[in-house]
Amino acid sequence: xxxxxxxxxxxxxxxxxxxxxxxxxxxxxxxxxxxxxxxxxxxxxxxxxxxxxxxxxxxxxxxxxxxxxxxxxxxxxxxxxxxxxxxxxxxxxxxxxxxxxxxxxxxxxxxxxxxxxxxxxxxxxxxxxxxxxxxxxxxxxxxxxxxxxxxxxxxxxxxxxxxxxxxxxxxxxxxxxxxxxxxxxxxxxxxxxxxxxxxxxxxxxxxxxxxxxxxxxxxxxxxxxxxxxxxxxxxxxxxxxxxxxxxxxxxxxxxxxxxxxxxxxxxxxxxxxxxxxxxxxxxxxxxxxxxxxxxxxxxxxxxxxxxxxxxxxxxxxxxxxxxxxxxxxxxxxxxxxxxxxxxxxxxxxxxxxxxxxxxxxxxxxxxxxxxxxxxxxxxxxxxxxxxxxxxxxxxxxxxxxxxxxxxxxxxxxxxxxxxxxxxxxxxxxxxxxxxxxxxx
Ligand code: GTP
Ligand code: MG
Numbered sequence: 001x002x003x004x005x006x007x008x009x010x011x012x013x014x015x016x017x018x019x020x021x022x023x024x025x026x027x028x029x030x031x032x033x034x035x036x037x038x039x040x041x042x043x044x045x046x047x048x049x050x051x052x053x054x055x056x057x058x059x060x061x062x063x064x065x066x067x068x069x070x071x072x073x074x075x076x077x078x079x080x081x082x083x084x085x086x087x088x089x090x091x092x093x094x095x096x097x098x099x100x101x102x103x104x105x106x107x108x109x110x111x112x113x114x115x116x117x118x119x120x121x122x123x124x125x126x127x128x129x130x131x132x133x134x135x136x137x138x139x140x141x142x143x144x145x146x147x148x149x150x151x152x153x154x155x156x157x158x159x160x161x162x163x164x165x166x167x168x169x170x171x172x173x174x175x176x177x178x179x180x181x182x183x184x185x186x187x188x189x190x191x192x193x194x195x196x197x198x199x200x201x202x203x204x205x206x207x208x209x210x211x212x213x214x215x216x217x218x219x220x221x222x223x224x225x226x227x228x229x230x231x232x233x234x235x236x237x238x239x240x241x242x243x244x245x246x247x248x249x250x251x252x253x254x255x256x257x258x259x260x261x262x263x264x265x266x267x268x269x270x271x272x273x274x275x276x277x278x279x280x281x282x283x284x285x286x287x288x289x290x291x292x293x294x295x296x297x298x299x300x301x302x303x304x305x306x307x308x309x310x311x312x313x314x315x316x317x318x319x320x321x322x323x324x325x326x327x328x329x330x331x332x333x334x335x336x337x338x339x340x341x342x343x344x345x346x347x348x349x350x351x352x353x354x355x356x357x358x359x360x361x362x363x364x365x366x367x368x369x370x371x372x373x374x375x376x377x378x379x380x381x382x383x384x385x386x387x388x389x390x391x392x393x394x395x396x397x398x399x400x401x402x403x404x405x406x407x408x409x410x411x412x413x414x415x416x417x418x419x420x421x422x423x424x425x426x427x428x429x430x431x432x433x434x435x436x437x438x439x440x
Contacts, residue, residue, distance in 0.1 A: 042096035051154025052108035059239035083121040115169040126298040154184040178213035186236035235270035
């Protein structure tokens, strides 16, 4: 069967008709089956806390989950921003929750204004999930999903406006994670200032195009409450694990000389609203949004980067094999190009070295010729000197021979007339005068 026929067949959607059932069949229990399966499987939920050191992140987490998580205080002298994830197994009734709280330690401190580690951490969790999905033998069923479902962004209760660091960071995070902005330590700001601060923050977020998480209003069951709560953003919260007696009840509160701030009193702060929205009403939507919106965006960009497309220019359906072949060809031609480039580089290098060597050889040759000339000149001079010396020696020898001859004649004469000493002496002096005349 031709490929186009196969495509045509697979693209034909079966027609569906509505039929009524004669009696109870049982598939109405599907939602229950789903719930039961999910409960057995358990859930995971991952919260990222971003806010400056000592803003109240750990206290709020403890207050939200009504427990004490192990935390170490961050110092104000961290060298860089680092992400510290901690996972806990919690159980409420028969529901198991694997909760991971990730702290952005050192963020916003002095020179640690870098948001890169936060973005990288979020991406790394998406990448891990994508790698698991792309495996031939994947085990997504029991995979520990560490993708961040919500980022609680702690705003300092200045009453002025958002810091530019907050705006820049939220802008970078908004396409990667559901952001819920919260005003921390809301008990340190007066009610009227808080009201104005909230309006100002929302205005700044809108004017800077920062997309924060909106509680969904498409599900009828929660549409109303979510719409009301969206209008209360950013939530102004107070955290405390301290219990104070108010009336005859023990409540979590912060006690001051002038009064008590009750964490769960909606007239005092928005803690209850945050807990309702984050845990009781929208936890599943946050998980859903993370998967269908943020992860989907990451996955799409990543696959496109790798060369995958849903359809080509002629709207042909996506073929994994074709994409793979195209990528393989692209890779091989790139490899060939690199190989050719390296070969050319090698040839050039050899040529260059050859030229250098030739130049060196020529220089050496010239040096040799020069030395040879000097040597010959020296040799010629020495030769000349030798000749001169030889001539001098010859002349000397001649003079020496003449002298010796004269001396022997003189001696012969002396032996023949031994008694005429004085006369001989005179003669000898006469010889010496002859000698002085003969020898120049
Ligand atoms: P690091 O993890 O060290 O960055 O600090 P953190 O952001 O986790 O702050 P933490 O919860 O340790 O709180 C720091 C201090 O702020 C503690 O003394 C808390 O008691 C106090 N604190 C926490 N929440 C609030 C609050 O809502 N209001 C006020 N006034 N103080 C708070
Ligand atoms: Mg802390």
